[in-house]
Amino acid sequence: MTDLPPSRIKDISLASRIPEGELAWMERLYPVTHAAGREIAGRDFKGRTIIVSGHLLLDNICVTLPLLDAGARVLAIACNEDSTDDRAAAYLAAKGAHVLGWSGMTPAERQELVKLAASVDADVVSDMGAEVTVAMAARGHQPWGALEATTTGLHVLTEHKTVPFPVFDWNSIPLKDALHNRWHVAATCWPTFEQVTGINLFGRKVLVVGFGPVGRGVAQRAIALGATTLVAERDPVRMLEAQHFGCIPSTLEDGLAAARIVVTATGRAKVIDDSHFGWLRDGTILFNVGHGSREIDVDALDNLPRKNVRPWIDAHQLPGERSVYLLNRGSLLNLAPGSAAFGADLFDPFAAIILRGIEWLLDGGAKDFAPGLHGFPIQIEREIAQATIASRK
Known part of the structure; x- marks a missing residue:
């Protein structure tokens, strides 16, 4: 032993x-x-x-x-x-x-x-x-x-x-699959988002990257909270399903260029990396609800000027005088330590x-x-x- x-x-x-x-x-x-x-x-x-x-x-x-x-x-x-x-x-x-x-x-x-x-x-x-x-x-x-x-x-x-x-x-x-992945992550992540940022989703344009069980629930809840919700998904069957749920199908690049709030839910690393930063608008908020802490390429963002502007919020300075805001260092937002356990x-x-x-x-x-x-x-x-x-x- x-x-x-x-x-x-x-x-x-x-x-x-x-x-x-x-x-x-x-x-x-x-x-x-x-x-x-x-x-x-x-x-x-x-x-x-x-x-x-x-x-x-x-x-x-x-x-x-x-x-x-x-x-x-x-x-x-x-x-x-x-x-x-x-x-x-x-x-x-x-x-x-x-x-x-x-x-x-x-x-x-x-x-x-x-x-x-x-x-x-x-x-x-x-x-x-x-x-x-x-x-x-x-x-x-x-x-x-x-x-x-x-x-x-x-x-x-x-x-x-x-x-x-x-x-x-x-x-x-x-x-x-039917409860936690589909409903519970969404039920906890959006209240945490509002607590951390002070931003409500009414009238906001949200991009959900990945339309598996977790992404599906996150997108549905965003629609219910008043957001215009785009979905980027590689699987065309899931993309069609997203359309039936009331989401707008999008390529990843077009979605990044259009949305002001971007959430990843794929379970894979570097879904958004430095090759995508040029598409991001000034003021875009990025966060992740997948298991890993690097679905968003945090290491690439950290090569850019960074400052903490609020608990769980870091501002990263992109070329062209654009700032993007990363929540909870790219780790699961709904489990941000010290935030309310919704x-x-x-x-x-x-x-x-x-x-x-x-x-x-x-x-x-x-x-x-x-x-x-x-x-x-x-x-x-x-x-x-x-x-x-x-x-x-």
Whole structure:
């Protein structure tokens, strides 16, 4: 059994900054996850090692503490440079988890942490983005199984076809695809946008880049909020679908030239790069709601003069005396650290999916599966859906 690396967080004392009332309120926000957690806390998982890669937010506490209470060793690692709540990271470390991540990491710092996590001989991995999964495969380690939660991670796994252990895709289950991807991201990103910028969408021209489940929901909500909504999408079938939803089909270049607000939702890096900067209008606002932090080429923007003009807003000076405004350094806007957690309760069924999925793997659920990508167990999804319905009566 390999030793777990010591925690690398901003400040352990930040754990005390989470009021007891806030933790108690989390039980109200996450009733399904807490119910699953109470059962799992009574299990005996001593000697088991679990890696949980995700956004180090308060909801991660609901997932991690039951596993610790059951005797497991848990390594929690940030899946994004800019989404960590340093209070939550400190709280988890204080409770005995080994925690890797802090707000404002550089991409290089986070990649170093990914390598560190992948050096651990874990029994089970719960991943967001597949980076830990792929790094483990590269070093030849074979956990019992892994979970993957994102479209970005599925892209990564498709490109690395030699993962020598089973990986279970819960990004594609109807519960996540139809609810979280389609509705919940949009329900949280636009209130966060208004909070961060002070700008309402009425009469604004918005470009949504990507019309998968996340982009579809973001575009629909923008229309409902009064925006003229353009969509840039490579798939002509999705583009036609966007038109049926009331969006205006556009090429990426034409959309960038027309819109004043641009949001990316593709799950791929550098969808907007320096070759596109010339199309941007003075005053354009750029932000991302995809998993990665580089769908917009932040590194290329950082080669230009930059200044922070407001929390979560950086102005970048383009040639021709044009300024564009990047929100939350290109990371998921709806998870901007320190902003209001709009609709946090919406993630309850998905935190429960993670917890029950980890339990299923620890119980040997993957033993009859070949290496490679598989669907997530439908019985767990249905159990969580039923529990969620019951919790809202």
